Amino acid sequence: MRPRGERRPPWLLVVPGAIGALFLALPLAGLLSAAPWGHLGELLARPASLAALRLSLVTATAATAFSFVVGVPLAWLLARAPFRGRGLVRALVTLPLVLPPVVGGVALLLAFGRRGLVGQYLFEWTGLSLPFTTAGVIVAETFVAMPFLVVTVEGALRSMDRRLEDAAATLGASRLLVLRRVTLPAIAPSLVAGAVLTWARALGEFGATITFAGNFPGRTQTMPLAVYVALETDLDGAIALSLVLLVVSVTVLVLLRDRWLGGGATA
Amino acid sequence: MSGLSAHVVAERGGFRLDVGVEAAPGQVLGILGPNGAGKSTLLRVLSGLTPLSGGRLELDGRVLDDPTADVFVPPERRPVGVVFQDYLLFPHLSVLENVAFSPRARGVPKQEARRRAAEWLDRLGVADLAGRRPTALSGGQAQRVALARALAGEPGVVLLDEPLAALDAGTRLAVRTDLRRHLVGFGGPALLVTHDPLEALVLADHLLVLDGGRAVQRGTPAEIARRPATEYVARLVGLNLYRGTARDGAITVDGGGLLHAADVHTSGPVFVALRPAAVALHASRPEGSPRNVWEGRVTGLELFGDRVRVQVAGAPPVLADVTPGAVAELGLAADHPVWVSAKASELEVYPAS
Numbered sequence: 178m179r180p181r182g183e184r185r186p187p188w189l190l191v192v193p194g195a196i197g198a199l200f201l202a203l204p205l206a207g208l209l210s211a212a213p214w215g216h217l218g219e220l221l222a223r224p225a226s227l228a229a230l231r232l233s234l235v236t237a238t239a240a241t242a243f244s245f246v247v248g249v250p251l252a253w254l255l256a257r258a259p260f261r262g263r264g265l266v267r268a269l270v271t272l273p274l275v276l277p278p279v280v281g282g283v284a285l286l287l288a289f290g291r292r293g294l295v296g297q298y299l300f301e302w303t304g305l306s307l308p309f310t311t312a313g314v315i316v317a318e319t320f321v322a323m324p325f326l327v328v329t330v331e332g333a334l335r336s337m338d339r340r341l342e343d344a345a346a347t348l349g350a351s352r353l354l355v356l357r358r359v360t361l362p363a364i365a366p367s368l369v370a371g372a373v374l375t376w377a378r379a380l381g382e383f384g385a386t387i388t389f390a391g392n393f394p395g396r397t398q399t400m401p402l403a404v405y406v407a408l409e410t411d412l413d414g415a416i417a418l419s420l421v422l423l424v425v426s427v428t429v430l431v432l433l434r435d436r437w438l439g440g441g442a443t444a
Numbered sequence: 445m446s447g448l449s450a451h452v453v454a455e456r457g458g459f460r461l462d463v464g465v466e467a468a469p470g471q472v473l474g475i476l477g478p479n480g481a482g483k484s485t486l487l488r489v490l491s492g493l494t495p496l497s498g499g500r501l502e503l504d505g506r507v508l509d510d511p512t513a514d515v516f517v518p519p520e521r522r523p524v525g526v527v528f529q530d531y532l533l534f535p536h537l538s539v540l541e542n543v544a545f546s547p548r549a550r551g552v553p554k555q556e557a558r559r560r561a562a563e564w565l566d567r568l569g570v571a572d573l574a575g576r577r578p579t580a581l582s583g584g585q586a587q588r589v590a591l592a593r594a595l596a597g598e599p600g601v602v603l604l605d606e607p608l609a610a611l612d613a614g615t616r617l618a619v620r621t622d623l624r625r626h627l628v629g630f631g632g633p634a635l636l637v638t639h640d641p642l643e644a645l646v647l648a649d650h651l652l653v654l655d656g657g658r659a660v661q662r663g664t665p666a667e668i669a670r671r672p673a674t675e676y677v678a679r680l681v682g683l684n685l686y687r688g689t690a691r692d693g694a695i696t697v698d699g700g701g702l703l704h705a706a707d708v709h710t711s712g713p714v715f716v717a718l719r720p721a722a723v724a725l726h727a728s729r730p731e732g733s734p735r736n737v738w739e740g741r742v743t744g745l746e747l748f749g750d751r752v753r754v755q756v757a758g759a760p761p762v763l764a765d766v767t768p769g770a771v772a773e774l775g776l777a778a779d780h781p782v783w784v785s786a787k788a789s790e791l792e793v794y795p796a797s
Contacts, residue, residue, distance in 0.1 A: 344532040346519040347491045349549035349597055358545070362536040 205423070212420055213413040220417040228395045229403035229418065236311065236399060237379035240318035241326075244375050248326040249368070253356065255327070256334035267331075274324045281320055282388025289316060289389075313390035314397050318379035325378055326371040333367030334360070370433055377429045381422060446504045447471070448601050448633045453498030454482075454489050461485050461657040462499075467601070467633035467650075472624075474648030474665065475637045478676050481654040483637045487603050490635070491526050492519035503600050520549070525599030529606045531590035533578035539565065539589050540574040546597030564592040568626065584615040591626060602627070604636045608643055620646055641680040645669060653677055671717060671794045684718040684762050687796055695793065701759035704735040705791035713796040720753060722790035723764035726783040727774050735788040742780045745771065752776075756784055 213220065220226065254260070255267055273281055289296040289307045300306050307313040337360070345359040346352075361368065383401040390397040392406065400418050407415035447468040454461045461482040467473040475483050488494040490501065492508065495516055501509040503524070508517045525546075533542050543561035548554060565571045568588045578586060587607060594602055607623060608616045624647050627634045638644050644651055645665040653661040653674060661673040672678040678685030688697040690711050695703045703716055724730070730737060740758025747753075751765040754776060762784055766776075776782065 338532075340528065340530075340532050341534060343491075343493050343519075344526070344528055345534070345545070345549075346493065347522075347524060347526040348546035348593065349520050350545070351520050351549075354549055358549075359534060362534075365536075 208416065208419060208423065211412075212416050216413075217417055217420070220414050221421065223414070225394060225403065226414060226418060229398055229400045230421065232311070232314070232395070232398065233380055233400040236314045236318055237376050237382075239315045240322055240379040241372055241376040243315065243319050244323035244326045245372060248323050248371075248375075249330055249361075252327045252330035252334060253360075256331045270324050270327050272324075273321055274328070278321055278382065278384030278386075279388050282317060282385035285313075285317060285320060285385060285389040289313075308389055309391040309393065309397060311390075311396055314386055314399060317385040317389040318382045321382050321385050322375045322378035325374040329367050329371030329374060330364065333364040333371075337363050373429055373432055377425065380425060448490075448503050448635070450490065450501040451499035452486060452489050452501065453496060454485055454494060455497045456485055456494070459485070459657060461489070463652075463654065463657070463659045465490075465635075465652065467635060469632050470628070471650060472627050472634045472636060472648045474644040474651045475635060475654060476639065476641070476644050476651055476668075476677065476680075477654035478639070480656075482657040483654055484605065485657075486654070487526070487605055487635070487637060490601070490603055491524045492517060492522045523598070523600035525594030525597055525602040527587075527590045527594045527602070527604040527607050530610055531578075531586045533581075533586060533589060533593070535578055537578075538574065539570070539576050539578065539581070542578065542589060543593045543596045546593065550597060561592070561596055564596045565589070568592045569622075582615070583611045584619050587611065587619055588622075591623070595626075595630065600632050602630060602632065602634045604634065606637055606639070608638075608640070623647060639680075641669065641677070671715065671792060673715060673796065678717065682720060682763075684716075684720060684723070684760075686716040686718075686760055688714060688716060690714045690793065695791075697760045699760055701738065703760070703786075703791060704788045705793045706788045708793050710793070710795050714793050715796050717792040717794075718762070718786060718790060720763040720765040721751070722786055723762055724785045725754060725756070725764050725766055725770065725774060725776070726785060729783050730785050736784075736786045736791070738784050740782055740784050742776050742778055742782055744778070745776060754782075756782060758784060762786075 221230070251270065255263060255270070286293060286308060288294045289299070291297065291300050291306050291308065296307065307316055341359055341363060342355050345355045350358065381401055382399070383405070386397070386399060387402055392398050392402050398406070400422060404415045404418045404422070407418065448465065450465045452461060452463050452465060459480075459482070463482070463486065465473070465486070475486060477483050485494065489496055489509070496509045496511055498511060500507065503522075507513070507515050508522055509515065534545065537545065540558060540561050543564055544557040547557035547560050552560065562571065562574060565574055568591060570585055570588045570592070573581065573585055573589065578589070581589065587610070591607075608620060611619060620643065627647065636644075636647055638647075648665055651661075651663060651665050651668050652659055653668065653676075655674055655676060661668055661677070668677060669681045672681060672683060672685055675685060686695070686697045686703070688695040688703070690708050693704065693708045695705065695708070695714060695716055697703060697716070705716065738758055740756040740762065742754060743757045744755035745752055746755075748765065750767075752768055752771050754764045754766060754771070756762050756764060764784065774782065
């Protein structure tokens with residue numbers, strides 16, 4: 178029931194709006210309707226599926242951890258330490274968000290490939306080569322996903338009450354201690370949100386991974402790659418893996434609902 | 445020498461603060477001034493959050509900031525405790541951990557820091573709040589915890605930024621009395637920024653009035669309340685204040701008007717202070733003794749306790765406190781013409797520097 182006095186929205190907006198919502202909802206409905214619910218467990222328990230699942234979890238988690246270790250300090254520098262070229266660095270950090278992932282993959286090859294800018298020395302000195310290895314998957318995922326963490330954390334650092342940091346300094350805390358005992362706890366929700374976003378993005382990474390790390394089952398074939406390959410030969414298997422990724426996405430959405438949907442209680 | 449001794453020069457976006465500050469151990473120095481006078485900048489400079497651009501800052505004989513000698517001790521290594529305006533307690537730490545923060549940051553082991561924190565909470569009468577989160581505190585409780593946190597670092601000087609501004613009127617009274625006791629007990633110099641004259645009168649032994657980044661008056665609260673040198677302080681303490689030139693017992697007021705005072709021994713630029721309660725209003729020109737009589741026009745009426753504060757435009761303009769009965773009797777209303785009188789002995793005349 179519409180409260181008295183509240184006016185009906187105009188049809189000219191309702192119709193295209195409804196079409197838009199349906200357009201987004203229908204593919205999901207298609208996926209759910211075609212799902213082989215009866216033997217879903219059996220499909221996911223196949224060694225190939227399990228290997229992709231395990232690889233995806235391991236690499237996405239490693240990429241998130243690596244992003245955390247270097248991304249949080251980077252966010253702090255961008256938010257707190259005025260330096261020359263800060264605008265440029267910020268633009269670079271944001272670039273992977275809009276860059277086509279496959280271009281990111283090519284760029285990674287040219288930097289870390291066996292003949293790449295850095296990769297040639299890496300190979301020469303240590304015999305290590307990143308492309309087409311599990312480590313390469315982690316590198317590709319980090320490249321694409323880390324900006325989510327940096328942008329989220331930098332935003333939180335900028336909007337927090339910096340006077341708390343001033344207070345901590347007058348109480349004798351060095352800058353590192355301020356960061357550890359005041360700043361990071363104050364932005365903890367954003368750290369969690371940034372990490373979840375990064376992890377979800379890393380889990381879904383396709384373009385940069387297949388370009389830089391290839392598609393070797395058990396070594397570099399993550400879930401999205403496995404879905405793509407299975408689509409040709411084993412539709413049910415592809416759908417089953419897709420459902421897993423869908424569940425992860427919905428979970429992320431639920432975890433972050435307060436941030437994005439403006440408070441779950443009122444929504 | 446012991447205590448705080450500073451010549452503070454700081455520039456911030458076109459604003460320049462240039463003021464000397466001296467405070468002896470055990471002294472509570474009140475910093476009074478309107479918004480934008482430089483009070484907050486002064487506290488930031490003393491605590492090291494903003495570096496000096498000129499001058500020199502010394503505490504108990506140790507130089508903390510001196511741009512010409514390239515000395516700058518960062519805030520975390522200064523023995524300066526600060527009670528911030530909104531207290532800024534760390535929301536994710538318990539009250540006990542908030543107070544233990546400073547000892548821990550200065551290298552005291554965790555258990556010992558907690559023991560000291562508990563001691564400070566006890567001394568400030570809030571030991572029972574140790575386990576609470578700052579969000580679960582009332583304003584008065586938060587103020588005490590913030591003071592405990594600042595003192596727990598055993599600072600050589602403590603700075604308080606509008607420590608009672610966040611409290612409601614009822615709590616303020618109780619906390620104010622208490623605060624005075626703790627500041628005196630602290631032992632080192634204490635600096636208290638405020639815009640509340642009552643707070644300054646009750647808490648400070650010495651006042652520094654800031655305006656536009658400069659010191660415009662220094663003295664005891666009683667002196668400054670009786671003989672203000674700025675319109676700002678005069679308004680705060682509710683006095684009429686005129687600037688003029690004295691000659692042969694008569695004062696020519698700068699904006700127009702002539703006043704007579706008893707016992708004027710100075711000549712040259714002077715201030716004249718006049719209590720609104722010492723000003724009388726009349727329907728027609730008064731007969732008899734008052735030496736100061738002039739005509740004006742009512743521009744405002746405001747109830748002030750059991751008195752009515754009447755704003756009168758004239759040469760000079762004046763505030764007069766009269767009874768509601770007098771207002772009715774004289775039929776005072778806006779734009780109403782009125783005669784003003786004040787006894788010469790009620791005028792406080794003192795040199796303007």
